[in-house]
Amino acid sequence: MDEPGAENGPLKILIADDSDSDRLILKTLLKGxxxxxxxxxxxxxxxxxxxxxxxxxxMLDALMPAMDGMEAxxxxxxxxxxxxxxxxxxxxxxxxxxLAQCLEAGGDGFLxxxxxxxxxxxxxxxxxxxxxxxxxxxxxxxxxxxxxRQLLEEQHVARRVFDNIAHTGCxxxxxxxxxxxxxxVFSGDVLFASPRPAGGMLVFAGDFTGHGLPAAIGAMPVAExxxxxxxxxxxxxxxxxxxxxxxxxxxxxxxxxxxxxxxADFAFNQLRIWNGGLPDGWLVRSSTERYSLPSLHLPLGxxxxxxxxxxxxxxxTRPGDxxxxxxxxxxxxxxxxxxxxxxxxVRLALENAGNEGHPFDALMRGIEQFTGxxxxxxxxxxxxxxxxxxxxxxxxxxxxxxxxxxxPTEWTCEYEVRERTLGEFSPLPLLFHICMEVPGLRRKSGxxxxxxxxxxxxxxEHGVLELPSEWKYTQAGFDxxxxxxxxxxxxxxxxxxRFRFHHKPVGPGGRLHVxxxxxxxxxxxxxxxxxxxxxVAHSGPRYGGRGLVLLKRLAESVRYYGEGNRVEVVYEWCP
Amino acid sequence: MPIQTSRSHDGQTLIIRIEGRFDFSTHQAxxxxxxxxxxxxxxxxxxxxxxxxxxxxxxxxxxxxRDYAGGDNASIAIENCNxxxxxxxxxxxxxxxxxxx
Amino acid sequence: MVDTPHLDEEALAELQDVMEDEFGxxxxxxxxxxxxxxxxxxxxxxxxxADAFARTAHSFKGSCINIGAPRLGELCRDAEKxxxxxxxxxxxxxxxxxxxxxxxxxxxxxxLMAGDAR
Numbered sequence: 001m002d003e004p005g006a007e008n009g010p011l012k013i014l015i016a017d018d019s020d021s022d023r024l025i026l027k028t029l030l031k032g033x034x035x036x037x038x039x040x041x042x043x044x045x046x047x048x049x050x051x052x053x054x055x056x057x058x059m060l061d062a063l064m065p066a067m068d069g070m071e072a073x074x075x076x077x078x079x080x081x082x083x084x085x086x087x088x089x090x091x092x093x094x095x096x097x098x099l100a101q102c103l104e105a106g107g108d109g110f111l112x113x114x115x116x117x118x119x120x121x122x123x124x125x126x127x128x129x130x131x132x133x134x135x136x137x138x139x140x141x142x143x144x145x146x147x148x149r150q151l152l153e154e155q156h157v158a159r160r161v162f163d164n165i166a167h168t169g170c171x172x173x174x175x176x177x178x179x180x181x182x183x184x185v186f187s188g189d190v191l192f193a194s195p196r197p198a199g200g201m202l203v204f205a206g207d208f209t210g211h212g213l214p215a216a217i218g219a220m221p222v223a224e225x226x227x228x229x230x231x232x233x234x235x236x237x238x239x240x241x242x243x244x245x246x247x248x249x250x251x252x253x254x255x256x257x258x259x260x261x262x263x264a265d266f267a268f269n270q271l272r273i274w275n276g277g278l279p280d281g282w283l284v285r286s287s288t289e290r291y292s293l294p295s296l297h298l299p300l301g302x303x304x305x306x307x308x309x310x311x312x313x314x315x316x317t318r319p320g321d322x323x324x325x326x327x328x329x330x331x332x333x334x335x336x337x338x339x340x341x342x343x344x345x346v347r348l349a350l351e352n353a354g355n356e357g358h359p360f361d362a363l364m365r366g367i368e369q370f371t372g373x374x375x376x377x378x379x380x381x382x383x384x385x386x387x388x389x390x391x392x393x394x395x396x397x398x399x400x401x402x403x404x405x406x407x408p409t410e411w412t413c414e415y416e417v418r419e420r421t422l423g424e425f426s427p428l429p430l431l432f433h434i435c436m437e438v439p440g441l442r443r444k445s446g447x448x449x450x451x452x453x454x455x456x457x458x459x460x461e462h463g464v465l466e467l468p469s470e471w472k473y474t475q476a477g478f479d480x481x482x483x484x485x486x487x488x489x490x491x492x493x494x495x496x497x498r499f500r501f502h503h504k505p506v507g508p509g510g511r512l513h514v515x516x517x518x519x520x521x522x523x524x525x526x527x528x529x530x531x532x533x534x535x536v537a538h539s540g541p542r543y544g545g546r547g548l549v550l551l552k553r554l555a556e557s558v559r560y561y562g563e564g565n566r567v568e569v570v571y572e573w574c575p
Numbered sequence: 576m577p578i579q580t581s582r583s584h585d586g587q588t589l590i591i592r593i594e595g596r597f598d599f600s601t602h603q604a605x606x607x608x609x610x611x612x613x614x615x616x617x618x619x620x621x622x623x624x625x626x627x628x629x630x631x632x633x634x635x636x637x638x639x640x641r642d643y644a645g646g647d648n649a650s651i652a653i654e655n656c657n658x659x660x661x662x663x664x665x666x667x668x669x670x671x672x673x674x675x676x
Numbered sequence: 677m678v679d680t681p682h683l684d685e686e687a688l689a690e691l692q693d694v695m696e697d698e699f700g701x702x703x704x705x706x707x708x709x710x711x712x713x714x715x716x717x718x719x720x721x722x723x724x725x726a727d728a729f730a731r732t733a734h735s736f737k738g739s740c741i742n743i744g745a746p747r748l749g750e751l752c753r754d755a756e757k758x759x760x761x762x763x764x765x766x767x768x769x770x771x772x773x774x775x776x777x778x779x780x781x782x783x784x785x786x787x788l789m790a791g792d793a794r
Contacts, residue, residue, distance in 0.1 A: 019739040021706035028695055028702075063734055092738040114687055114742045117694060209631040253642045254635030258667065277667045298668045302638065307647075328631070 011128060014038045014055035016046035016072065017090065018064040022113070026059065026090065029120055043067025047075045055085070057127055059111065062091040062102055070105035077106035084134035086127035090115075155186055158216060166223030169193045170201060175386040177360040187379035188215035189327050190222060194230035197432065197449030200266055202230045202239070205383050206259035206300070207278060207327040218257060218301075221246050232429045233449050236263040237310040240274055240300070244308045247301030256301040260293075260325050263312065264385060271323060271387075272312035276300055279331050280343065282324040283315060284359045287351055291315070293323075314482045316475060321387045322359055324350075329380025330363070333371050341370050360384035407439040409505045416498040422464060423489040428456055431499060438503060440510060440575050447554050448512075451571060454547040455516040456497065461485060463520030463565055464495045495519040509574035511556075515566065522563030578604040580612060587617040594625040597633040597660075605636050609643060619644055624655035629663050641672060652676055680747040682777070683784050687744035703785050706743045710736065710778060717755070717771050721764065729767055730759025736774075748777045 013035050017023040020041070027037045038053045040046040044067040046060060058076055060069035073087045089102045092113045099110065108130070111123055171178055171193045180191050188208035195201055204226050208215035222243050229239045240261050247257055258277030265271070275281060277299035280292040297309060317323075326346070333341040349366025353359050363382060413434060417427050428449075435441050435448050461467045465488040471477035500515040528548065551558050556570040578601060579592045589612040593601065609619065619640065623629070641649045652674040656664060664675055692699045713736040720729035737752035755770040 019735055019742075020709050021702055021739045022742050024698070024702050024705055025691065025694070025742055028698060032694060061735075061738070063731055092734070092741060113738045114744070117690070209635050254632070254639045256635070256638070258631075279666065295666045295668060298671055302672070 010034050010036060011056040011124070012036045012038065012053065013057045013059065013124070014040070014046060014049055014053065015059045015090075016040040016043060016064065016069065017061040018042055019061070022061070022090075022115075025115055026120075029115060029117055030124075032117075033121055033124065035124070043069060043072030046072045047079070050076050050079060056131060057124065058085060058087045059090050060087060060107075062089050062093055062098070070101060073102070073105040073107055082138065084131050084138070086131055088123060088127060158213075159186075162216065162220065162223070165220060165227075166190065166192060167227070169227060170195050173201070175388045177358070177384040179364060179380070179382045181379065181381075186212055186216050187329070188219075189329070189379060189381040190219045191381050191383055192223060192226045194227055196230065196263075197233045197445050198453050199446065199450065201262075201264045201385070202226070202236055203262040203264065203325070203383070203385060204239075204259060205278065205325045205327065205381060206257045207329075207381070208257045209255050214252075214255065218247060218251055218255065221250065222257065222300075229429075233432045233453070234429050235426070236261040236272060236274060236312050238426070238429075240310040240312075241305065241308060244300045244303065244310070245305050248304060251301045256299040258295075258299040258328070261312065262323065262325070262385070264323075264387070266388060269317050269319065269387060271315040271317055273315060274310065274312045279326055279328060279346075281326070282346075282350065282359070283317065284322045284324060284350060285318065285320075287353050287357075290350060311486070314479070316478060317387045319387055319389060323385045323387070324359055324363065325381075325383040325385075326363075327379075327381040330367065330382055333367050333380065335370050336372060341367060345370055358384075407437050409438060409503065409510060411501075411503055413501040414498065415501075416496055418496040419493060422460065422495055422497065423492045426456075427497075427499070428453055431456075431501075434501065435503075435512070438510065438512075440573060441512070443575070444573055448571070450550065451514070451554050451569065454551050455499075455514065455567065455569065458547060458567075459497045459516055459518035459520070462523065463518035464492065464497065465489065466520060506572065507574065509572065512571045512573070514569045514571070516569075517562075517566040520565050522565035525560035525564040577601055578608050580608045583620070587615070588620055589613070589616045589618075590620045590622055592622040592625065595627055597623065597626045597629045597636075599630070599632040602632065602636060606639070609640050618650035619652070621651065621653045622655055623653060623657070623660055626660055627657070629660045634663070634667055634669065637669070637673065650674075680750055682745065682747050682780055683788075684744035684746050688788070691744060700789060702743075703789060706739060707782060707785065709739060714771070714775060714778065717767075717774070720759075721767050721771065724764055726759045726762045726764055726767070728759075729764075730756050733759055733770075745781045748774065748781050751777050 013030055015023060015026050015030070015037060016039070017026065018041050023039055023041065027039050030037050038049045038055055040049050042064045043060070046058070047067070049055075050058065058073075060072055062069040064072075069089060069091075073089075076085065076087060086108045087106055088109050088111050089107045090111045090113065091099075091102070093099060093102070102110070108127065109123065111120065169192050170176070171191065173193070176193060178191060180189060181187065188210060190204070190206040190208070193201055193203045204222070206219070206222060208218050225243050225246060226239055229242060243257075243259075251257075256277075260276075260278045260281055261274045263272040271283070273281065273293050274297060275293055275295040276297035277295050280294045283291045283293060285291075293315070296313070330346065331340065331342050333345070335341075345366060346363065349363045350359055352366070353362030360382065367380075415427060415431060417425065431452050432445075432449050435452070436445060441448055462469060465485060467481060467485060467488070471481040496519045498517045500513075500517075502513040504511055548558065551569060554571065556572045557568075559568045560566065561568065577594045577596075579594075581590045581592070582588065583590060589609065591605070591608045591612075593605070597605075612619075621637065621640070637651075637653070641651055644651055653664065653669075654676045656675065661675070664670065664673075669675065691702065695702050713732055716732045717729060717736075720726075720732060733752045733756035737749050737756060740746070740749035740752055751770065751774045755767065755774060758764075758766040758770050
């Protein structure tokens with residue numbers, strides 16, 4: 001397409017008039033103004049000339065034989081498509097209705113007879129300005145369209161990269177339901193779930209301030225930190241501290257990440273939760289019984305490490321309880337009138353669920369009905385976790401890949417933590433990591449982690465902190481137990497916990513000796529029921545009792561020495 | 576103007592009044608308000624009496640002001656929030672960083 | 677209508693200015709065109725085609741206005757109106773008036789051309 005760019009440059013103008021004298025006048029006038037003229041005596045010829053000559057402006061008489069100006073205008077506009085070709089009607093029509101018809105046919109303006117040189121010049125230049133403006137806008141629009149297409153393509157590529165890091169973890173587990181937009185990472189929402197080496201799950205739902213690339217970039221390190229640390233057995237608080245520190249360092253001051261971290265322990269029937277800036281989470285027991293889990297913390301990425309509080313609150317649950325988490329997008333759904341769904345909308349939806357309905361479905365339906373949309377929520381995330389018997393969970397994938405290296409098979413190792421470190425640091429991930437260097441043990445990562453954490457928690461909570469496990473049998477005692485644990489950890493002194501490992505190959509497998517000793521006063525292991533007979537051991541409560549039942553089930557042997565402050569566990573494995 | 580500034584009676588506090596929506600569209604104006612507020616300012620009051628709405632980018636702007644005003648040593652009060660605005664500040668636990676009245 | 681001049685001197689002067697050497701051709705074209713149109717008007721009356729009568733009168737009107745023959749243009753408008761309102765009875769007298777005025781315009785233009793040629 002030739003594009004006379006200059007406002008006063010010569011244009012190619014198509015004129016059509018069945019009156020020879022009128023056509024001659026107009027043609028001569030336009031040529032006198034410096035334009036090139038194509039002329040036709042009827043509408044049909046005009047359309048033909050339009051196709052072959054691609055004029056910039058068209059001037060049509062309204063009434064012509066063969067094809068009148070209105071029909072010619074319609075066809076010319078259709079042929080021009082997105083290109084702006086001004087069509088001016090030259091006419092002696094004066095009836096308003098006739099003039100309106102010309103406009104409806106696609107006419108952009110009128111020029112009335114008799115022709116006036118100045119008027120024609122002014123009209124042509126006005127319509128040419130309009131044409132140039134349209135061209136400029138079209139070019140800009142095309143450029144924007146193209147840019148947008150590129151951006152979407154880039155987002156899809158970025159999404160694939162992101163998915164490799166922030167895979168869905170165990171979001172497909174049978175006890176999880178969730179809604180997240182496929183491109184939600186670019187709206188700032190993230191949702192991760194990971195099995196824990198010792199059983200249970202870690203879940204993180206987050207919502208970054210801002211949209212697009214900045215939000216997605218922040219999400220990357222969060223994903224990597226979460227999955228990396230969760231797989232190594234770190235607990236929610238550790239991961240929160242790490243994420244907070246990382247985000248505070250990399251994000252601009254005005255960006256942060258609202259989030260909820262949840263540690264689900266199905267065996268103990270308890271949740272540990274930390275909410276920093278997300279809407280209330282809900283523990284739903286029935287349509288009438290539910291507990292809010294409000295935000296008690298600043299979002300991640302704001303406070304420095306010294307001020308950040310990562311302590312998680314403990315919530316006792318029952319099998320069948322459901323935990324609901326949501327991002328801002330849920331509350332910010334709006335109906336046609338612009339009203340927000342809000343906390344009230346959530347409350348109503350949950351109340352309407354009835355006892356049979358799943359709260360996740362109830363909430364999704366509530367949003368759907370409220371917004372009147374079936375595919376709402378490009379920027380909302382909704383997550384639901386059901387507390388179930390762990391045995392009902394399909395075996396979660398082992399996150400650790402077998403190493404291609406042979407790894408150590410004969411080694412010993414001693415590691416001791418003392419004094420204030422006991423209150424500030426958990427050696428479990430490190431110890432776990434050392435054991436996982438043995439290639440064959442990687443396949444037993446869950447058992448090893450459980451074994452280590454039971455030993456360590458016994459030593460710490462009962463040995464060093466002298467917390468009575470009986471407290472855990474009642475609700476009140478349970479709360480007291482964890483409150484007291486925090487208090488005593490804060491002032492721990494004069495204590496140590498020491499681990500000694502010895503591993504050696506046995507046939508195709510191996511044997512791991514673990515000795516765990518603490519500086520506490522021990523306990524009467526000689527009369528402890530779990531250490532007496534298998535019958536008692538299997539009928540006793542699942543939690544409490546120093547987790548000895550669990551230890552006995554996993555290990556070849558469990559022996560106590562001294563005052564009960566030293567325990568030796570032998571774990572044998574075959575590939 | 577959606578954002579107006581004035582000084583307290585003793586002249587030591589810069590009062591920033593926000594009218595209407597406090598969101599990304601006010602980003603530049605809000606920043607100008609405190610950056611051009613004078614060098615002798617000891618404290619800040621963000622008056623939200625006329626603010627109808629506040630979003631997460633406004634929270635970000637408040638964090639920028641806090642950083643500008645000295646981070647942990649900043650003296651910033653957020654005043655006269657309506658119920659909705661208050662709710663958003665509460666969910667984010669901003670009372671840990673700002674005096675909210 | 678009696679006040680409307682046969683020729684618009686001013687318009688013709690401007691046309692002369694615009695057309696320069698082609699002014700003569702324009703006048704000849706107009707006169708030929710017009711004769712053809714008068715024939716078409718007659719044919720329309722003969723065939724009692726009010727629609728064709730109106731359309732031809734409309735086009736004729738446009739070129740008369742453009743060439744600077746306003747009175748003939750007005751007569752054409754009356755004829756167009758008669759055609760549009762399907763008053764075939766009024767068409768014949770209207771055409772008669774057009775023919776008379778056209779004779780006058782032809783003479784005037786020819787004398788203008790003759791004067792111009794001098």
